[in-house]
Amino acid sequence: MAPILELRGITKHFPGILANDHIDLTLDQGEILALLGENGAGKTTLMNILYGLYQPDEGQIFVKGSPLEVHQPSDAIRAGIGMVHQHFMLVPVFTVAENVMLGQERMRLAGFLNRAEAAEKVRELSKAHGLEVEPEAYVKDLSVGVQQRVEILKLLYRQADILILDEPTAVLTPQESDELFKVMRSLVAAGKSIIFITHKLREVLEVADRITVLRRGAVVATTTPAKANRAKLAEMMVGRQVRLEVRKAARKPGETVLDIRDLVAINDRRQVAVDGVSLEVREGEVLGIAGVQGNGQTELVEVVTGLRRPLSGSVRLQGQDVTGASPRRITELGAAHVPEDRQRDGLVLPYSVAENLALQTYYRPPFARGVVLQEGEIRKSAEARIGEFDIRTPSAATPAGSLSGGNQQKVIVAREFSRPIRLLVASQPTRGLDVGSIEYIHGRILEKRDGGTGVLLVSPELDEVLELSDRIAVMYRGRIVATVAADRVTKEQVGLLMAGVVPEGIEAQGIVRTVEATL
Amino acid sequence: MTKSKGKPKGKAEQGKAGEAPPPDAAHILIQELTATPPEPPGPKRSWWRRAWRVAQVPVLAVFSGLLLGGVLIALTSPEVHAAFQVSVLQGIGTAFAVVFRAYAALFAGAFGDPLKMAAALQSGDPLAIRRAFNPILESMVAATPYIFAGLSVALAFRGGLFNIGAEGQIFIGAITATYVGYALVGLPLIIHLPLALAAGALGGALWGYIPGWLKARTGAHEVINTIMMNYIAFRLSDWLLTGPMMRPDSFNPVSPTIQESAMLPRFFADPIRFHLGFFVALGVAYLVYWFLFRTTWGFNLRTAGANPNAARYAGINTGRWIIITMTLAGALAGLAGTNEVLGVNHNLAMAFSSGYGFDSIALALLGRSHPLGVVLASLLFGTLRSGARRMQVVAGIPIDIISVIQAMILAFMAAPAIIRTIYRLRQPAEAEEEVLVRGWGG
Numbered sequence: 038m039a040p041i042l043e044l045r046g047i048t049k050h051f052p053g054i055l056a057n058d059h060i061d062l063t064l065d066q067g068e069i070l071a072l073l074g075e076n077g078a079g080k081t082t083l084m085n086i087l088y089g090l091y092q093p094d095e096g097q098i099f100v101k102g103s104p105l106e107v108h109q110p111s112d113a114i115r116a117g118i119g120m121v122h123q124h125f126m127l128v129p130v131f132t133v134a135e136n137v138m139l140g141q142e143r144m145r146l147a148g149f150l151n152r153a154e155a156a157e158k159v160r161e162l163s164k165a166h167g168l169e170v171e172p173e174a175y176v177k178d179l180s181v182g183v184q185q186r187v188e189i190l191k192l193l194y195r196q197a198d199i200l201i202l203d204e205p206t207a208v209l210t211p212q213e214s215d216e217l218f219k220v221m222r223s224l225v226a227a228g229k230s231i232i233f234i235t236h237k238l239r240e241v242l243e244v245a246d247r248i249t250v251l252r253r254g255a256v257v258a259t260t261t262p263a264k265a266n267r268a269k270l271a272e273m274m275v276g277r278q279v280r281l282e283v284r285k286a287a288r289k290p291g292e293t294v295l296d297i298r299d300l301v302a303i304n305d306r307r308q309v310a311v312d313g314v315s316l317e318v319r320e321g322e323v324l325g326i327a328g329v330q331g332n333g334q335t336e337l338v339e340v341v342t343g344l345r346r347p348l349s350g351s352v353r354l355q356g357q358d359v360t361g362a363s364p365r366r367i368t369e370l371g372a373a374h375v376p377e378d379r380q381r382d383g384l385v386l387p388y389s390v391a392e393n394l395a396l397q398t399y400y401r402p403p404f405a406r407g408v409v410l411q412e413g414e415i416r417k418s419a420e421a422r423i424g425e426f427d428i429r430t431p432s433a434a435t436p437a438g439s440l441s442g443g444n445q446q447k448v449i450v451a452r453e454f455s456r457p458i459r460l461l462v463a464s465q466p467t468r469g470l471d472v473g474s475i476e477y478i479h480g481r482i483l484e485k486r487d488g489g490t491g492v493l494l495v496s497p498e499l500d501e502v503l504e505l506s507d508r509i510a511v512m513y514r515g516r517i518v519a520t521v522a523a524d525r526v527t528k529e530q531v532g533l534l535m536a537g538v539v540p541e542g543i544e545a546q547g548i549v550r551t552v553e554a555t556l
Numbered sequence: 557m558t559k560s561k562g563k564p565k566g567k568a569e570q571g572k573a574g575e576a577p578p579p580d581a582a583h584i585l586i587q588e589l590t591a592t593p594p595e596p597p598g599p600k601r602s603w604w605r606r607a608w609r610v611a612q613v614p615v616l617a618v619f620s621g622l623l624l625g626g627v628l629i630a631l632t633s634p635e636v637h638a639a640f641q642v643s644v645l646q647g648i649g650t651a652f653a654v655v656f657r658a659y660a661a662l663f664a665g666a667f668g669d670p671l672k673m674a675a676a677l678q679s680g681d682p683l684a685i686r687r688a689f690n691p692i693l694e695s696m697v698a699a700t701p702y703i704f705a706g707l708s709v710a711l712a713f714r715g716g717l718f719n720i721g722a723e724g725q726i727f728i729g730a731i732t733a734t735y736v737g738y739a740l741v742g743l744p745l746i747i748h749l750p751l752a753l754a755a756g757a758l759g760g761a762l763w764g765y766i767p768g769w770l771k772a773r774t775g776a777h778e779v780i781n782t783i784m785m786n787y788i789a790f791r792l793s794d795w796l797l798t799g800p801m802m803r804p805d806s807f808n809p810v811s812p813t814i815q816e817s818a819m820l821p822r823f824f825a826d827p828i829r830f831h832l833g834f835f836v837a838l839g840v841a842y843l844v845y846w847f848l849f850r851t852t853w854g855f856n857l858r859t860a861g862a863n864p865n866a867a868r869y870a871g872i873n874t875g876r877w878i879i880i881t882m883t884l885a886g887a888l889a890g891l892a893g894t895n896e897v898l899g900v901n902h903n904l905a906m907a908f909s910s911g912y913g914f915d916s917i918a919l920a921l922l923g924r925s926h927p928l929g930v931v932l933a934s935l936l937f938g939t940l941r942s943g944a945r946r947m948q949v950v951a952g953i954p955i956d957i958i959s960v961i962q963a964m965i966l967a968f969m970a971a972p973a974i975i976r977t978i979y980r981l982r983q984p985a986e987a988e989e990e991v992l993v994r995g996w997g998g
Contacts, residue, residue: 365871
């Protein structure tokens with residue numbers, strides 16, 4: 038039987054770069070094909086060609102053995118190809134059913150929309166594939182994970198047989214990802230075929246039937262999960278050996294650097310987000326905060342770094358009370374902050390790399406003499422940092438906004454790590470980065486720890502927290518459910534704690550509050 | 557890494573953050589207009605190539621505005637209509653002649669007649685020389701209030717704020733300067749003039765401080781509040797001129813003439829009005845440049861404007877800088893009004909400003925919110941203004957055509973995509989970006 042989809046020799050040039058280089062790829066009926074590659078390997082370009090958003094320079098597409106010309110997305114849709122983009126294409130003020138039927142509206146007489154029939158169809162589809170969603174709900178009220186289900190429902194409604202999911206897990210929590218994988222399996226069981234684009238190794242091994250690895254626009258290998266492992270896949274992706282396991286020196290904690298007592302804070306919607314948190318971070322240790330996103334971690338970090346005023350409780354840094362102090366005072370006491378959203382908080386994108394590197398110190402000698410900026414000093418220092426931290430930028434004068442995500446993160450890391458710091462607050466330090474960048478940033482964080490800096494690490498990536506932390510505090514609904522030694526828990530146990538359940542047999546040493554108390 | 561890949565990713569990340577309110581349209585516009593196009597990689601380009609990258613859109617916008625203005629002049633000219641009745645060829649010929657005549661008059665009115673200048677210089681008659689050079693001097697007189705007001709709006713743009721209130725600040729600055737100008741008697745010029753200038757700046761500063769304070773403390777949008785402050789300023793000046801500040805011996809709503817010691821000195825005998833204010837404006841423009849780009853204060857202001865979140869993260873008190881930015885912007889606009897009173901009119905009359913404050917928004921955009929750009933744009937607007945008078949007299953073209961040309965220049969500035977399409981310019985650094993955003997370590 039011919040494969041349901043075949044790409045032959047797809048080539049696409051962009052000015053100055055060969056995005057796709059004679060790519061051959063096949064997708065069989067009823068399988069999940071993982072398309073694995075680092076950011077910039079050409080995965081999305083290839084899928085955009087398949088979906089008709091780009092025209093290839095060379096190459097052909099075959100669907101069920103017959104050649105297909107795709108000039109625009111509607112050609113692809115007609116051939117049964119559907120795509121869920123990284124950035125969802127939904128109308129927030131429409132209901133789920135309205136969004137699903139958008140473009141193929143069902144009409145009653147006189148042109149009225151038949152919402153009831155659409156809703157019924159949505160209900161039917163969601164039941165058939167385990168995509169739980171309320172057809173009458175407004176999309177703006179749904180979580181990201183549920184919105185993604187709506188996107189998938191849209192494809193099913195249009196009777197797509199080939200589903201392309203572009204980095205679907207990038208925006209999901211681990212639990213939501215697992216849900217998605219279940220849905221994907223049920224879809225292929227029903228005869229659909231899926232191309233799953235990702236750069237996360239664990240997911241590929243978990244869910245794919247076959248794996249095609251892209252590097253620099255070309256297919257470097259096609260394999261199966263049975264024949265591959267994480268190390269092998271990483272090596273194929275990056276083109277060299279990658280250290281996946283973080284090697285940690287033994288922990289030698291010292292004095293308390295950060296001391297949080299009974300902290301209460303509200304979020305922007307005036308709900309209690311941090312509900313009586315007490316924590317301690319010592320010199321030379323990494324305290325990881327694990328938790329599903331939205332359980333108060335963001336607000337906790339904001340309070341610690343001075344960006345949010347707490348309602349009550351206290352924060353002490355190096356023995357000094359900094360509760361409600363200004364960000365500058367906290368910075369000057371030796372705290373560094375790698376913010377959760379680097380483009381929103383950590384960088385001024387139109388500013389040059391040099392200016393961004395001076396963002397915390399521009400007002401002090403040698404960068405300023407009185408109120409006069411010393412541009413020579415700023416540039417000189419920036420050039421040193423660029424070399425030391427291997428920031429790939431054409432020059433120190435390049436705007437930070439035109440660097441890749443990984444290099445933007447390096448700018449922040451270079452800035453925050455180049456001061457003498459006692460406390461490092463790192464919030465999702467590797468979000469959206471590829472394997473090579475993650476390896477680098479992790480190494481730098483541990484280097485700081487070994488140098489005696491206390492590190493507060495917040496990440497929804499459980500693997501990251503487990504690998505880097507000495508101790509793990511699990512946050513659930515604004516509270517610390519438990520604090521445990523990282524080498525004494527399993528991933529499953531932490532996962533349960535993240536869901537608010539205290540598993541049996543866990544080392545009682547750290548549990549500061551039982552779940553009953555939090556409910 | 558391809559561009560298509562990089563962009564959606566960034567959006568997805570921003571969307572995920574979720575907590576930040578989306579920036580309002582004004583803010584996006586400000587960022588669009590103050591951003592310098594990214595430097596392409598590769599060998600460093602010569603300074604004039606880089607200057608051209610920044611200036612190409614404004615320069616071509618002006619060119620296109622004048623071109624379309626010419627079409628408009630031809631379309632509305634009865635002479636051209638009549639010629640078309642005779643024959644198409646004659647119609648076209650006449651159209652070109654009319655447009656040429658109009659722009660020649662505009663040019664002569666703005667810069668002076670080169671032939672007359674040469675003749676005057678040869679004759680050596682000082683009166684003739686002054687007359688011949690008066691047009692260009694008069695253009696600089698017209699440009700001066702534009703420089704002050706344009707700097708006001710540009711400074712606010714850099715701080716992420718939309719100062720629609722320059723017009724009101726001009727009025728208040730003029731009022732306070734006028735009062736100090738006529739009420740204080742017997743001071744020497746060296747004291748009185750700086751005092752009057754400071755009073756004008758202070759008045760404008762107050763009028764900027766209020767909306768700044770409201771924004772920082774209550775979040776009230778500065779666009780709304782500065783517009784409201786304009787109305788208050790207009791009516792306040794009406795009331796003052798018909799009451800407390802009305803000239804005692806007059807039935808017109810005009811203030812007393814200011815003391816000679818408060819007047820900005822003129823360099824030539826009447827009727828040439830060219831005065832010290834022009835050089836004060838250039839000095840202030842340099843000061844604003846130094847402040848914005850060479851000091852930590854300016855760094856604070858620009859950071860608070862470019863990314864308030866990152867500014868807070870970097871320890872900058874954004875609320876305080878909103879207030880400072882609006883206060884400084886008000887002071888600069890106040891100086892525009894002061895300049896008109898102390899340098900040109902020597903008294904305050906109703907509606908003396910004729911919209912400098914509103915034109916200055918256009919100027920700041922045209923000048924890319926850079927002091928040098930503002931000075932150049934002000935000189936352009938000043939010359940258009942003063943040349944237009946001669947165009948009306950000599951060529952019979954209504955002075956309003958200049959407003960239309962200004963409006964078209966602005967429209968082109970606000971929609972750079974049009975200019976880039978017409979002149980086939982490369983999208984700024986788009987192609988280069990594809991290389992820049994490639995991942996590392998891979």
